[in-house]
Amino acid sequence: MSIAEREVGMAGGALPPIDLPSNCPGCGVGLDVEDLRAHNYVCTQCAHHFRLGADAWIALIADSGSWQERWGDVRSHDLLNWKVPKPYQAVIDKLLKDGLNEAVRTGTCTIAGRSIWLAAFDFRFVGGTLSIVAGERLARGMEQAAAAHVPYVLIAASGGARMQEGVLALMQMAKVNAAVGRLDAAGVPFISVLTDPTFGGTAASLALLADINIAEPGAAIGFTGPRVIKQATYADLPPGFQSAEFQLSHGQVDMVLSRTELRPMLTHLLEMHS
Ligand SMILES: [Zn+2]
Numbered sequence: 001m002s003i004a005e006r007e008v009g010m011a012g013g014a015l016p017p018i019d020l021p022s023n024c025p026g027c028g029v030g031l032d033v034e035d036l037r038a039h040n041y042v043c044t045q046c047a048h049h050f051r052l053g054a055d056a057w058i059a060l061i062a063d064s065g066s067w068q069e070r071w072g073d074v075r076s077h078d079l080l081n082w083k084v085p086k087p088y089q090a091v092i093d094k095l096l097k098d099g100l101n102e103a104v105r106t107g108t109c110t111i112a113g114r115s116i117w118l119a120a121f122d123f124r125f126v127g128g129t130l131s132i133v134a135g136e137r138l139a140r141g142m143e144q145a146a147a148a149h150v151p152y153v154l155i156a157a158s159g160g161a162r163m164q165e166g167v168l169a170l171m172q173m174a175k176v177n178a179a180v181g182r183l184d185a186a187g188v189p190f191i192s193v194l195t196d197p198t199f200g201g202t203a204a205s206l207a208l209l210a211d212i213n214i215a216e217p218g219a220a221i222g223f224t225g226p227r228v229i230k231q232a233t234y235a236d237l238p239p240g241f242q243s244a245e246f247q248l249s250h251g252q253v254d255m256v257l258s259r260t261e262l263r264p265m266l267t268h269l270l271e272m273h274s
Contacts, residue, residue, distance in 0.1 A: 015040060015056045024048050026218075040259045049216050049259055051196055054105040054122035057155045061118060061263060062109035069107040071140060076102065076133045080166050088164040091126065100125045103158065104134035106141040108150070112267040114274065117145040120155040121195075121202070129162035130202050135172025138206065142179035146186035151270055154192045156207035160200015173205035180209050189273045191266065194221050194244065194253060212269060213253040214262070215244035221253070 015037055023030055026048030036043070040060060041050040052060070058067050075096070078089035103126055106119040119138055121128040138154075145152040162169040183190045192210030194203075196219035204223055207213075215221060222242040230237055240246045247253045257265055 014038075015052070015059050018050065018052065018056060020050065042259050047217060047258065049196065049218060051123055051157065053100070053124050054120035054155075057120040058105070058107075058109070058118065060259070061111060061120075061153070061155070061266070063111060063113065066109040067107055067118075068109065069105060071137050072101055072105065072107075074102075074133050074136060076131050076165075078164070079132075079168065080164070082164040082166075091164075095125050102133050102137070103128045103131060103162070104137050106137045111153075111263065111270060114267070114270045115150050116270065117141045117150055117152045118155070119152075121157040123157040123159075123197075126162055126164070127159035128157045128202070129159055130169060130172050130176075130205070131162040131165050132168050132172060134162075135169075135175050138172075138176045139179040142176070142183050142190075146179075146182040146188050149186060149188055151189040151191065151273060152183055153266065154190070154207065154210065155195060156192060156198040156202060157195045158198055158200065158202035158207070160202055170201065173201045176206045177209070180206050184211075189269070191269060193262065195219050197221070199223065199225060208252065212255075214265065215247060215253040215256050217244060217256055217258060219244040221247050 017037070018041060020031055020033060020036070024043045024046060026043055027046035029045045041052060042048070076092050078092070082088040100122060104119055104121050106117070109116060109118050119141055142152055161173060180190065190210045191212045191214065192207050194207055194213060194215040196216060198207050198219065198221045200223060203221065220242050221244055226237050226241055244253060244256045248256050
């Protein structure tokens, strides 16, 4: 069974298993895996939101059986013969063998019966980095969404551009940025859901450029991480710096929403814009 077929069966139902620590990093309580899974991997004691992969996001957002993956067979290759710290091609081959499929997966689905284009980052694949393939999947999806006047929903989780692809990864920022412009020119709603963590070129090129930016509670969101900023500015950073709540209070995101409230909010926003 292909990944896509497996997810059609899963969509709208239980989320797939994810790697979990034995205790919650938020409150320290021992985790009941099945209970946590039934609550969409949000701690019932302290509301810590555990990171989800693209497969779980698709299952959470899409109506049952509606997910149609696009360009899932486009693959990254080591074009620059990158060897440090590990041979890049070997890293990609291992991740593919483990059942992951790039740092971005994209396709069409419905939410409460309304058609959308959905793209979900997967932090497990080289830190959710923006690669040539990720950029191509994002840009193609946005172009088709703009042409068909179908709303575009992004789930972001990324460390930035993929340095193993050098300038070829960096140019994806300009490409997806232009594609966001096409959504805007076509008057097509673009909703971005910022999850932990969203940083670097991904935050700078598309994740924070949506018409509506929604963040998960406690998610770290920014361009450069706090350690580098502190080294560059010699300044003490304020408490909660770069958290979703900090970004909300500074106008960088429009709302901070628990995972349970996300699908109802997306449904509401899509209804408003239909
Ligand atoms: Zn907890």
